[in-house]
Amino acid sequence: MTRLKDKIAIVTGGGSGIGRGIALAYAKEGAHVVVADVNLAGAQETIAGVEAAGRRGLAIQTDVASPEQVESMVAAAHKAFGRIDVLVNVAGIIYPVSLMDTTLEQWDRTLDINLRGNFLCMQAVGRIMIEQRKGKIINTTSILGSRARAQRGAYCASKAGIILLTQTAAMELGPLGIAVNAIAPGSIETPMVQSAPSTPEAAAKKAAAIPLQRRGDPEDLTGPAIFLASDDSDYVTGVVLTVDGGMTAGIV
Numbered sequence: 001m002t003r004l005k006d007k008i009a010i011v012t013g014g015g016s017g018i019g020r021g022i023a024l025a026y027a028k029e030g031a032h033v034v035v036a037d038v039n040l041a042g043a044q045e046t047i048a049g050v051e052a053a054g055r056r057g058l059a060i061q062t063d064v065a066s067p068e069q070v071e072s073m074v075a076a077a078h079k080a081f082g083r084i085d086v087l088v089n090v091a092g093i094i095y096p097v098s099l100m101d102t103t104l105e106q107w108d109r110t111l112d113i114n115l116r117g118n119f120l121c122m123q124a125v126g127r128i129m130i131e132q133r134k135g136k137i138i139n140t141t142s143i144l145g146s147r148a149r150a151q152r153g154a155y156c157a158s159k160a161g162i163i164l165l166t167q168t169a170a171m172e173l174g175p176l177g178i179a180v181n182a183i184a185p186g187s188i189e190t191p192m193v194q195s196a197p198s199t200p201e202a203a204a205k206k207a208a209a210i211p212l213q214r215r216g217d218p219e220d221l222t223g224p225a226i227f228l229a230s231d232d233s234d235y236v237t238g239v240v241l242t243v244d245g246g247m248t249a250g251i252v
C-alpha cells in the first residue's frame with residue numbers, strides 16, 4: 001500500500017500505544033517516520049519496526065513540553081529528511097484523580113504535555129509547513145475533550161483545549177496550504193488505559209456498553225490517521241474525527 005509514499009511524518013508519543021500503531025502503519029503506507037518521545041527506548045523500538053517495513057526512521061528523545069527540545073527535534077527531523085509533510089501529535093498523559101485531590105504539579109504537567117506540547121509542536125512544524133505551502137497536522141484529543149468524566153479533570157480540560165486549538169489552527173493555516181484536524185479516540189487498549197485502576201468485571205461491563213461491543217486497540221486508529229495524512233483528505237480541515245466504536249453516539 002502506498003497512500004503515504006515517501007511522505008515525511010513526525011509522530012510524537014510514538015514510543016507506545018496509539019502513537020506506535022500510527023508510526024508503524026504510516027511506514028507500511030510508504031512514509032519515512034520520526035518518532036519523538038520522552039521514552040527513547042520505546043521510540044527506538046518503534047523505529048526498528050519502521051525500518052523493518054523498509055522505510056527510513058529516526059528516534060529522537062523529546063519532552064514535548066520543552067520549547068527547546070521541541071525546536072531541536074524539529075530541526076533535526078528537517079535536517080535529516082529535508083521537509084516535513086505530516087505531524088501527528090499523540091504524546092499525552094493522564095492522572096486518574098479527583099479535582100479535589102489533583103496537585104498543582106499534576107495539573108501543570110497534564111496541561112504542559114497534553115496542551116502546551118501540542119501547541120509547541122504545531123508551531124515549530126507549522127513554520128516549516130508554511131514555507132512548503134503544504135502540510136497535514138493531526139492532533140489527538142479524546143471523547144473526554146467534549147464530555148466530562150469524574151477523576152479526569154485536568155485531562156478533560158487539556159483535551160477540550162486541543163479541540164479549539166485544532167480548529168483555530170485550521171482557520172489560520174488553511175489559507176497557507178496546511179490542514180489541521182484532530183482524532184478523538186474512545187477507550188483504546190494501551191498502557192495508558194491499562195494503568196488506570198479497574199477490575200476485569202468493570203472492563204467487561206464497559207466494553208459491553210459500547211455499540212460495537214469492544215474497546216478499541218491502536219490499530220483501530222490507524223485507518224483514520226492514514227486518511228487524515230493522505231491526499232484523500234485534501235478538502236478536510238478543522239474536523240474532529242471521533243473513533244470510539246459508537247460510545248458517544250447516544251444515551252444508553
Ligand SMILES: NC(=O)c1ccc[n+]([C@@H]2O[C@H](COP(=O)([O-])OP(=O)(O)OC[C@H]3O[C@@H](n4cnc5c(N)ncnc54)[C@H](O)[C@@H]3O)[C@@H](O)[C@H]2O)c1
Nearest residue numbers: 013015016017018038063064091092142185187188190192
Ligand atoms: N488509550 C485511550 O483510551 C485514549 C483515549 C483517548 C485519547 N487518548 C490519547 O491518545 C494519546 C496516546 O495515548 P496512549 O493510550 O497511546 O498512551 P501511552 O501511554 O501508551 O502512550 C503515550 C506516549 O506518550 C509519551 N509521552 C508522555 N509524556 C511525554 C512527553 N512529555 N513528551 C513526549 N512524549 C511523551 C509516552 O512516553 C508514551 O510513549 C494520548 O494523547 C491520549 O490522551 C488515548
